[in-house]
Each structure stands twice: as structure tokens, then as C-alpha cells.
Amino acid sequence: MQRYAFFAETAVETLAITTFNAIMFIIKQSKDLARYLQKQRSVKKTIGFIPTMGALHQGHLSLTKKAGEENGVVVCSIFVNPTQFNDLTDFELYPKTLESDILLLEKQGCDLLFLPDVAEIYPSGISPATAYELGYLESVLEGKYRPGHFQGVCQVMHRLMEIVRPDRLYLGQKDYQQCLVIGKLLELIQSPAEIIICPTLREPGGLAMSSRNLRLSAREKQNAQGIYEALSYISRNIKPGEVKGIAERAGALLIQKELTADYLTIARAEDLRIIDVWDGQTKAIALIAAFMGKVRLIDNMII
Template sequence: MIIFKKVVALHQFITSLKQQNKTIGFVPTMGALHQGHLSLIDACKKACDVTVCSIFVNPTQFNDPKDFEKYPITLEQDMLLLTQHEMDILFLPSVNEIYPAGVHTLPHYNLGALENILEGKYRPGHFQGVCQVVDRLLNIVQPDKLFLGRKDYQQCMVINKLIELKQLPIALSIQPTLREEDGLAMSSRNMRLTAAGRKKAVVLYRTLLFIKENAFKKGIPVLIEEAKAKLLASGFEKIDYITVADANTLQEIKALGASANAVVLAAAFLDGVRLIDNLSLSA
């Protein structure tokens, strides 16, 4: 595994690989790596000649400074995992490398309604920060393919919008959510749960399954209220949202037709940790 910390050095190396007609795949991360990240790397390695992984905890996408401060940093363990996984290139930039002119004059992206609903509503400015860092990383790495996990469903849609806005020649590959044996979606945030909270956390997934199993039997508004009650009764402290939405626009759906392309999404707090998940709905 080759480690780069400087933009110029990585960019030069990538350029030399492209001159050899090598295809470049990219997996951006904020570290605290788990099997979900490794599944993205596996998919990337199968599809591309060279796989690049970045680890960078981006300050501009945290609307809550306390959340940024609490984000788990496990760099030593991450590097060991990547070495064992035969990673080709690891990019470990500093904030100054990513934002050499500082963070106060960064571009604004026209994301439309995507920016102000669900995650955007409860985390104002979050998706601008996501676009700022991903735009910069894509400019540095210049990948042919970008690999993201479906757990961050809305973020995948935002990054797809970014690629369209910038007219980048990059293929976006969205991989299935990887789950623990009990169904909990793998997430770096799971590390912050207490032992008791970890046992309760699976209720989020089970609640989404409950909606999926009954979405064509009961009214959606009734199901949503029942789902909220289940979460609160199991120990979740606060629910930002549980909603059924159009899978392509994320606009809320009140009733499902036989041909509906829909997704159920949720964000809720447990042990003060904000967990998100989603499931596809189909007839």
C-alpha cells in the first residue's frame, strides 16, 4: 500500500497511472473503517485496475461542532485493515491540503430540493460540506469510478447530483448496505453506543422492516405513527424523521401504488448518537 499525504504527489502518481491506461476506482471515507467500507473496497478492486481510499474527517459537513469532536478516530487500526486488504493507495490529507485557501470561501452547489429535506432539514449545511469535500477529492484523484454505500441514501443522491452539475466523467457505483448479524446497518457511529444501546439499536432496522412488510397492507401515515411508537418504546430518545419517499426524488409518499419505486428512511437518536437507515420498498 502506497500512502500519500500531499495532493501534488498523489495527483502526479495518478496521472502516471492514467498514462498507462489504468482504470482508477475511488472509495472516500472518514475513517473508523468497518466491513461496510471493506465491501466497497472489494467492489472497487473487482471493477478497477487501481483502488484509492481516502481517510479525511471533513469539518465542513458537521453542522454540530460537538459531533465533529466526537467522531471516532482509529487511524492505526484503519491502516492495518487496509494493509491486510491489499489496498493500492491510501490518501491521508490534512485540512490544509484539502482546503488550501481555508474553509470560508468555498463554493456553493445548487442541489435543489435535495438539500432541504430529510437529512438536509435536520443538518443544515451538511450537504454543502459533503459536496465541497467530494468535489475537491474527485478533482485530486480523478477516478473513473466512485464507490459509495447505500446506507447514506440521500448522500448518494447528492453526490450523483454533484457529478451531474460538474459534468464529471465518473461512473457512480452504489453498493448495498452491509449489516451486522442482527440487521443493524454498519456505521462508524455504532462505536459510540453503549453495550445496552447497541442491543436496542437493531430496533431501527426492525422498525423499517415492519414498514416494508406492511406498506401495501396499511395506510402509510398509520404505519409511520406505529413505527415512531415502537422506536420510542424501545429507548430511542428522539426521532428526526421516519418517512416513505419516492426513491428518485425523496418526495414524501402517503400511499403506495403497485408500481411504486419507494424507499423508507429514518433518523433517530440512541445514547445521544444519531443513527440513520433505509430500506427499498416494492410490491
């Protein structure tokens, strides 16, 4: 790509893009990011932050748009974090689309892209220095099926929050359990940042937008819509009383679409305590993790 100009404030790899009549800085080192953001804070600008692992889609861009509406500066990061993958193959196959990611962020009006390497995020190595006390949240659903995953999420988010120090942190509802985990992390590290959870964006058939969708064939993507169909079935038909039966019927919809579920669960939205009997009043959420072929997809729907 021949669209970069060096931003001459430092000698490190700090870039500025000027296409589309806008400027988006690309910064690779935390010290330069801190210097830039301190200047913004000095003129009373608030910082909105969207952490990502790249392979961006309209769901990510909706977070960027929301952050731009509510803050003076929008920072997005792209970093594929090795410590949150308990499957090495999944890490190696994670989609990488940096050039298109840069274009999308620029068009959306992102002010700054933080693009660190592993050494920048983990200068002392990737071995965790802290064990985060996440309690029940780490024992169920994603915590159960992906041991160590949320410790890795907390490890990278702790570091990113120290570097960016945002006023507001923008996350997508698709990763609902992760949103709750990050909320717990902010309590543990006493961060004043406000978490904004934005709605899941979906493709025309209802499939939640996800970077992993890039690994699906056309047929697999069609079948993967069964996840949304199962969630919608629960939302339409759930009634006060035992919920085991409706979960089983929704699970049958997954099987019909060749999806293999890790879990299909109804839980309290507040804390993800599993619900066996619903009182009809408690805010609940249906959550699914299922494999389409070798690709693991997650989704949820508030009831």
C-alpha cells in the same frame, strides 16, 4: 507502528506498507497523488475511489473489495471533513482509529490511501467558495435536520474529485440521500465518474454498520437494532394506499427501544419526494434518522 518505509520518489510524507505481501502507498499531498495516478492511467488502468472519514468497518471494506474487482487501482481517502458537521461536538467526538484503518485497508488490498490534512483539502481556508444548487434534495430529511451539511459534503467531494479524478466512485446505500446529493454534484461539476452504490452491511442484529456505532454502549447497540426492526416492519407490511398508519406503527417500535426519531419517512427512491399515498408500483424507500442516547444513526430500506 513500525511497519512504514519511506517511498523515495519524493521528499514529502509518502509512505509504503509492505506487510501481508502487498504494498499500499500512503500519500498526504495531492500533487504526489496526481503523479502516482497519472502513471497508472498511462498504462490504461482505471481508478476506483472510496472516500471515507475513517473509523472503518466491513461496510467500507466491501466497497474496497468491489472497487478492486472492477478497477486496476483502488484509492481510499480518510479525511474527517469539518465543513459537513453542523454540531461541533459531533465533529470532536467522531471516532478516529487510523492505525486499525490502515491495517484493514492493507488486508483488503487497497492500493493507495490518501491521507490529507485540512490545509491540503482547503488551501484557501474552509469558507465555501461555491454554493451548490441542490434543490429539493437539500430541503428534506438530512438537509432539513442538518442545515449546511450537504453544502459541506459537496465542498469536500468537489475537491476530492478534482484531486483523484476517478473512473468510478463507490458509496454505501446507508447514506442514501448523500448518494443522491453526490450524484447531483457530479452533474454540476460535469464529472464523468460513474457512481456505484453498494448494499448496506449489517451487524448480526440488523444494525447498519456505521463508524458511529463505536460510540454506543452494549445496551445502546442492542436497542439501536430497533431501527432495522422498524424498517423491516414497513417493508413487510406496506400496501398500496395511505402510508401514514404504517409509518406511525413503525415509529412506535422505535419508542419501545428508547430511540428518538428525527424522521421516519417513506419516499420515492428516485428523488426522495415524500409519499403520502403509495401506488404499489413506484420504487420507494423507507428512511430513518434517530438518536440512541447522544448518537445519531441513519438507515434506510428499499421497498
